[in-house]
Amino acid sequence: MRIVQLIPGTGGTFYCQNCMRDGALVRGLRGHGADVTLVPMYLPLNVDAEGLEDHAPVFFGGINVFLQQKSALFRKTPRWLDRVFDSDWMLKQAAAREGSTRASSLGPMTLSMLQGRQGNQLKEIERLSAWLKDHEKPDLLHASNSLLLGVATELKRDLGIPLVCTLQDENTWLDAIPDPHGRQCWETMSECAREVDAFIAVSKWYADEMSGRMSIPREKMTVVPVGMEFDGVDPVSAPHNPPTIGYLSRMTKSLGLGLLVDAFIDLKKAGSIKELKLRLTGGRTAEDAAFVEHLESELSRHGLREDVEFVDEFDKAARHDFLRSLSVLSVPAPEGGAFGTFIIEALACGVPVVQPAAGAFPEIIETTGGGRLYDPNAENGLRTALEQVLLDPARAHEMGLRGREAVLKAYSVEAVLPKMLGLYQRLVTS
8 A cells, every 4th residue: 555645844943743743653654564655745844854754855845835826927937947946945944934834924825725726836736746646656645634635635636546634733724814715715625625535633622623614524534643652752750850840832922832931920929839940942933033032031021031941952852851851841722722742742751731621632631641731711720730730749740650651552653553554444445
């Protein structure tokens, strides 16, 4: 069975849950003998890309897609010019560009990509389709998320093969796009969904959410949680001293980083936890820079800048070292999320988590027993939950180790592969 995985790259500028999920899946599938070709789209794959170096060239290069959206001239340019814009150097510049990941300004381009051959990127679809026919001849196509369905459904028709689509956090992107483009994107994506043979949601909560929003029949929906690689990940041996709160995700406002900094400032002022520290990592985009500078200014204004460390490196080894330096991890995204890979990574290191009771976070905490939930609408809910965990380090350490045991059983890539391979096999042989 030959499988092609369509995966959007981020250029490695921030912690990308989907990138890590897809990379672990591809490595796991290959380890089980599957013939998998990884096709990066938009930008290179630089987050946890070890063992994926033999992937295809980047298709739908971010610069070309942008230019084709803006001008009909670039929809007819020769391939030699497109190659210039698709070069690694040019794509790295695009990854660092201000606003390159801002959904609110990319509504028209998101809609165009979902429109497939009716959109402005027809040339890119034809190029990828021809490459797959000439080089791969796959038996099955797997799209990393439903924002790729405009392209993926065209490829399904061209190649005559089944199409699988994973669902994770598309709602966050689309809900940030103003109408009418936001509404049109949801409508077009729902139309594309009719041609998908199977959907994979990363949590029960998100399966329910997207079944409703995309009118997906439940018989087409399978829940397969994110599977991570835990080889060489050791747990913390004892409660950390000094007590340290950590944050692991993109350093942006929407994921609650400002809320965490505010809670830290309040805890320091209260003085109930001596020598408390805060460590933050996960990278940022250019558009996040002003927000992070504001947080640093606030910390300095309260005389706490020296108690906070912004960690630049967040590759796999750096993340493990970072997590093992923590007493507790929190990414207090007020709206929750479809999953929460940072929760799984923290618990694998034996570090308990504090999360809002929103999205799929309760589902993961219930499964693992490795953290504490709080009401995101309650005044001082985050601060109180953090304080309760930090004031009982022995119990927190026990909570983290309990979570680690559950994570290794339920959320390893080895645990999710049989379900994924079984789904692939049914679709290819039916």
